[in-house]
Amino acid sequence: MAQTRLLFSRFLPFILAIAGIALITVPLFLLRAKLSTSTVALLYLLPVLISTTSWGLWPGVFSATIAFLAYNYFFLPPYHTFIVHRTEDIVALAIFLIVAVLISQLVARARTNLAAAVARESETTRLYELSLGLAGVNKLEEIAAVIAQKTMETVKASHLELGIEPIYEESPFTLSLPANGISSSNPDFVIPLETMRAFLGEIRLWLNGAPLQPSEERVLRTFAAQGALALERAALEHTETRARILEESDRLKSALLSSVSHEFRTPLATIKAATTSLLSDQIPWEAKARKELLTAMDEETDHLNYLVGNLLDMSRIEAGALKPNRQWNILAEIIDSVIVRMHRILNNYTLDIQISDDLPLVPVDFTQMEQVFSNLFQNSAKYAPVGSTIRTIASLPDPDTLLIKITNQGPQVQQEHLDRIFDKFYRITAPEKVSGTGLGLSICKGIVEAHGGRIWAENVPEGFAFLISLPLTWEGTSPPVVEAEDL
Amino acid sequence: MSGPHILVVDDEPQILRALRTILLAHHYRVSVARTGEECLALAAAEQPDIIILDLGLPDMDGKTVCSRLREWTQIPIIILSVRNEEHEKVKALDKGADDYLVKPFGIEELLARIRVALRHHARSQGDHETVIASGDIAIDLARHIVTRDGDEVKLTATEFKLLAYLASHADRVLTHQNILNNVWGPEYLNNVEYLRVFMSQLRKKLETDPKLPRYLLSEPGVGYRFVTED
Numbered sequence: 001m002a003q004t005r006l007l008f009s010r011f012l013p014f015i016l017a018i019a020g021i022a023l024i025t026v027p028l029f030l031l032r033a034k035l036s037t038s039t040v041a042l043l044y045l046l047p048v049l050i051s052t053t054s055w056g057l058w059p060g061v062f063s064a065t066i067a068f069l070a071y072n073y074f075f076l077p078p079y080h081t082f083i084v085h086r087t088e089d090i091v092a093l094a095i096f097l098i099v100a101v102l103i104s105q106l107v108a109r110a111r112t113n114l115a116a117a118v119a120r121e122s123e124t125t126r127l128y129e130l131s132l133g134l135a136g137v138n139k140l141e142e143i144a145a146v147i148a149q150k151t152m153e154t155v156k157a158s159h160l161e162l163g164i165e166p167i168y169e170e171s172p173f174t175l176s177l178p179a180n181g182i183s184s185s186n187p188d189f190v191i192p193l194e195t196m197r198a199f200l201g202e203i204r205l206w207l208n209g210a211p212l213q214p215s216e217e218r219v220l221r222t223f224a225a226q227g228a229l230a231l232e233r234a235a236l237e238h239t240e241t242r243a244r245i246l247e248e249s250d251r252l253k254s255a256l257l258s259s260v261s262h263e264f265r266t267p268l269a270t271i272k273a274a275t276t277s278l279l280s281d282q283i284p285w286e287a288k289a290r291k292e293l294l295t296a297m298d299e300e301t302d303h304l305n306y307l308v309g310n311l312l313d314m315s316r317i318e319a320g321a322l323k324p325n326r327q328w329n330i331l332a333e334i335i336d337s338v339i340v341r342m343h344r345i346l347n348n349y350t351l352d353i354q355i356s357d358d359l360p361l362v363p364v365d366f367t368q369m370e371q372v373f374s375n376l377f378q379n380s381a382k383y384a385p386v387g388s389t390i391r392t393i394a395s396l397p398d399p400d401t402l403l404i405k406i407t408n409q410g411p412q413v414q415q416e417h418l419d420r421i422f423d424k425f426y427r428i429t430a431p432e433k434v435s436g437t438g439l440g441l442s443i444c445k446g447i448v449e450a451h452g453g454r455i456w457a458e459n460v461p462e463g464f465a466f467l468i469s470l471p472l473t474w475e476g477t478s479p480p481v482v483e484a485e486d487l
Numbered sequence: 488m489s490g491p492h493i494l495v496v497d498d499e500p501q502i503l504r505a506l507r508t509i510l511l512a513h514h515y516r517v518s519v520a521r522t523g524e525e526c527l528a529l530a531a532a533e534q535p536d537i538i539i540l541d542l543g544l545p546d547m548d549g550k551t552v553c554s555r556l557r558e559w560t561q562i563p564i565i566i567l568s569v570r571n572e573e574h575e576k577v578k579a580l581d582k583g584a585d586d587y588l589v590k591p592f593g594i595e596e597l598l599a600r601i602r603v604a605l606r607h608h609a610r611s612q613g614d615h616e617t618v619i620a621s622g623d624i625a626i627d628l629a630r631h632i633v634t635r636d637g638d639e640v641k642l643t644a645t646e647f648k649l650l651a652y653l654a655s656h657a658d659r660v661l662t663h664q665n666i667l668n669n670v671w672g673p674e675y676l677n678n679v680e681y682l683r684v685f686m687s688q689l690r691k692k693l694e695t696d697p698k699l700p701r702y703l704l705s706e707p708g709v710g711y712r713f714v715t716e717d
Contacts, residue, residue: 298593305591325573325708328680330687336698337705353698361680367573367708482684485643 013055017063020047025070032075037089040075041096048100052107060104068097123219126154130223134230140164143234144175147193147203147227152177154223155216157205161187164201168235172201191220193228200231249318252424256314259438263307267300310439313371314424317446324365324450328480331355331362331394331402338373345381352391359394360481362402363474368447372455375440376406376466384410384463400478402470409463418457444468491605492516494535496526496552497567498545506539509594515601523547527555535562537604539597540584542568542575550578557583561611563604567592573708580662580709587660587709603658619654621702621715624693626654633693640692645670649685650693653703653713662710686711 024047028040044067052060072082076089084090133146148162159178166172187204189212194200203224205212212220274293278285285293316322332355339346339353380390388409395403413421422445424438444466448455453470472479493515495506503519510517518533520526523544530538538556542549553564566587568576576587585607586600610616617629624635628651633640642650649670653661663682667675675681686705690697704712 301591328683330683332698333683333687333705336700337707340699361683365708370707480678480680482681485645487641487643 013051013059014062016055017047017051017059018066020050021063021066021070023047025074029074037075037092041071041092044071044096045100045103049103049107052104053111056111057104057108060108061101064097064100064104067100068093071096119215123215123222126150126219127222127226130226134226137230138234138237140170140231140234140238141173141175143227143230144173147223147230148175148177151203151205151220151223154219155205155212156208156210158208159206161204162193162201163204164193164231165199167198167200167231168239170235170238189217189220191224193224193231195228195232198232200228200235252318255424256311256439260307260311264304267303267307270300271297309371310375310443313443313446314439317443317450322368322446322450324368324447326363326365326451326474328361328474329364329366329369331359331404332357334364334366334369335373335392338370338377341370342374342377346377346390348386349381349384350387350389352389354391354393356394359396359402360472360479362470362472362479364451364470365447368450372444372447372468373406375444379440380406380408380410380464380466384408388463396472397469400472402472404468404470405465406467407460407462407465412459412464413457415459418459421457422455489516490514491536492518492533493601494518494520494526494529494533494538496520496523496538496544497541498522498543499541502541513598521545523552526552530556530560530562536608537563537565537601539565539567539601540579542566542572542579549575549584550582553579553582553584561608563608565597565600565604577662577664577709580660581665585659587706607658619657619715621654621657621713624702626650628655635693642689642692646685646689646692649682650689650713653711657713657715660706660710660712666710682711 021044024043028035028043032040048060048063048067051063069082072084072093073080076084076086076093078085084093130146130150133150134143137143137146144162144164148160151157152160160176162175162177164170164173164175185206188207189205191203191205192199193202203220274297277283278290278293313322332353335353335355339351377390384390391405391407393405393407395405397403422441424442445455448468448470451470453468455466455468458465458467490513493510495503495510495517496519497503497506498521503521507517507519518529518535520529523546526538526540526544529535540549540552544552549566549568553566556562556564563586564584566576566579566584567590568587569590580587585604588597588600617627619626619628624633624640626633631647633642633647633650649666652666652670663679664676666682667678671678671681686703687697690700690703693702694700701716702714704714706712
C-alpha cells in the first residue's frame with residue numbers, strides 16, 4: 001500500500017505535466033484560426049516552465065516533449081498527424097524543443113541552487129542552535145546531553161548513544177536517547193568525537209531504515225567537531241578547577257595547622273608545667289596547691305579534647321563525609337543534653353530556654369545538632385559578659401520550618417563581619433585576644449547546611465543573636481505525631 | 488586476697504600502663520591484652536570478672552570480639568571508644584557489651600562503671616528482683632506500681648513497659664534499637680520518635696527537673712540508661 005503511494009507520488013509530476021499541456025491545448029485549439037504558429041509555440045513554453053519550476057528538470061523535459069508533440073499534432077499542418085511538411089515548421093519545431101529543454105535545465109538548476117541554499121541555511125541554523133545550546137554549559141554530562149538532543153533533532157534516528165571516554169581524569173559515561181532505549185545490534189552509523197589532542201568518545205546512531213543523506217552526515221560531523229571541542233574545554237576547565245581547589249585546600253590546611261599548633265600549645269604548656277612541678281622533688285607541695293595544679297591539668301585536657309573534636313568535625317565536613325544520621329528528635333532534649341554537658345561553662349550565665357512542649361519533632365542527627373548548640377553556647381559564653389543572660393527561643397515561622405534563636409548580651413558585630421563569622425578561621429578580634437581555633441562557627445554552618453537548613457547572625461537590641469532555620473519535612477514527610485496513650 | 492580480676496584490652500601501651508597502675512592501686516587484679524585474639528584467649532584462660540575493651544584493635548573490630556565472647560560467657564564488657572565512633576559503639580552494645588566510655592574519660596567515671604557492672608553481674612546470677620529502687624523512686628515490676636517519694640505515679644501501659652525494661656537493665660546502656668525491639672516490637676526498630684516522646688513523658692512524671700534528669704539519662708547517638716542511686 002505504502003509502495004503504491006510512493007510510486008504514485010513519484011509519477012504525479014509527470015501526470016500533472018501532461019494535464020498542464022492538455023489544459024493549454026484546449027483554448028489554443030479553439031483559437032487556432034486566429035493565432036499564428038509562433039504565438040502558439042511561445043504559449044506552450046508556459047506549462048513547460050511551470051512544470052520545471054514546480055517539479056524539477058525531468059518533469060520539465062517531459063513536459064517539453066509532450067508540448068512539442070501536441071504543438072506538432074494540433075497546430076502544424078497537416079493537422080492531426082505527426083508529419084511536418086514545411087521546412088519552416090520543422091525549424092520552428094526544432095527550436096521549440098531546444099528552447100523548452102534549455103529553459104527546463106536553467107530553471108531546474110536555479111531550483112537546485114535554491115534548495116541547496118535553503119539546506120545550507122538550515123545547517124547553519126542547526127549549528128548556531130548547537131553552539132547556543134553549548135554556551136554556558138560546563139558539565140560534561142550536560143554538554144553530552146545537548147549534543148545528543150541536537151543530533152536527534154537533525155537526523156531521524158530510532159536510537160542514539162553517546163559514549164564518553166575517561167578523559168582528563170573525568171569518569172566515563174554513556175548517554176542514551178531515548179533514555180530507556182537499548183540496542184543490542186551494531187549501530188548503523190558512528191561518528192567519533194575527537195579533537196587534535198584526544199579521542200573523547202563517539203556518537204552511535206541506529207537509523208530508521210533510510211541511510212543518512214550526505215548533507216545530514218556533513219552536519220553531524222560538524223556537530224561532532226563542535227561538541228568534542230566543548231567537551232574538551234569543559235574537561236580541561238574541571239581539571240583546572242580541581243587544581244585550584246587543591247591549592248585552596250592546601251592553603252586552608254596550612255592555616256589550620258598554624259592555628260591549631262598555636263591553640264594546642266597553651267593547654268599543653270599548662271599541663272607540662274603542672275606535671276613537672278608535681279614530679280619535682282624540690283618542693284613539698286601542699287595539698288591545696290597540688291589540687292589546684294591537678295584541676296588545671298584536668299581542665300586543660302578537656303579543652304584539648306574539645307579542640308581535637310572540632311578538628312575531627314572540620315575534617316569530616318571538608319571531606320564531605322558529614323552525613324547526618326537523621327531521626328525524629330525532640331529539640332528540647334537535644335538542648336537539655338548540651339546544657340548538662342556544658343554546665344561548667346554555662347553555670348556562669350543565666351539560661352533562658354523558651355521551647356514549647358507542643359513543638360513538632362525535628363528530623364536531625366542528635367549528636368551533630370548537639371555539637372551545633374554546644375559550639376553556639378560556647379561562642380556566646382566567650383563574648384558575653386559573665387552573669388548575663390543567654391536566651392534560646394524556638395518558633396515556627398511557617399509550618400514547615402523551625403527557627404531557633406540564641407541571643408546573648410555580648411557586644412554587637414559590625415554588619416560587614418556578620419556574614420563572614422561562619423567562614424573558617426574568620427575572627428573579628430585579633431587571634432591573640434580570644435582563644436579558639438576559629439572553627440566552631442564554620443562547623444555549625446557545615447552541620448546545619450548538611451541538614452538542609454541555614455544559619456546566620458544578627459545584631460539585636462540586647463546584643464547579638466545566632467539564628468538557625470531547619471526544615472521540618474524530611475524526605476517529603478511531615479513530623480510524625482506520636483499519639484497520647486490513656487492511663 | 489586481692490579484688491576482682493579485670494582484663495584490659497587496648498593496643499596503646501601508654502593506656503595499658505596507666506590503667507594497670509591505677510586499677511592495681513584500687514586493689515583489682517589486672518591482666519592486659521593488645522589484640523582481639525589475645526583478649527579471647529586470656530578471657531577463656533583466666534576467666535576475668537570484667538573486660539575493658541577498646542574498640543580500635545588492630546586485628547578485629549570490637550563488635551566481633553563482643554559477639555565471640557558472648558558465645559560462651561556473660562562477663563560484663565565495658566567498651567572504650569573515641570568520639571565519632573557512635574556507629575561502632577552501638578553495634579558493639581547490640582552484640583552484648585554492657586557499657587561504654589568515650590576516651591578521654593575521668594578515672595572516677597571508669598571506676599564507677601566497673602563497680603556497677605560487677606554489682607549487676609553478681610546480682611543477675613542470683614534471683615531477679617521484683618522491686619527496683621533508685622533515689623526517691625521505686626518500681627514494683629510484679630505489681631506494676633511505680634512510686635515517687637511513696638506516692639504512686641500513674642503511668643500508661645507503654646510508659647510502664649518502657650520504664651520496667653530500662654529498670655530491669657538498670658545502669659546499663661540500652662541502644663535505641665534494643666529498647667524499641669523489646670518494648671514496641673521488631674516492626675518499630677526505626678521509630679525512634681516513639682522512644683523520644685515516651686521518654687520525655689516519663690521524665691516529666693518521674694524526674695524532679697525533667698531538664699536535668701537524674702534517673703533517665705540520654706546517651707547521645709546511642710540510647711538510654713536508667714541510673715540507680717543508692
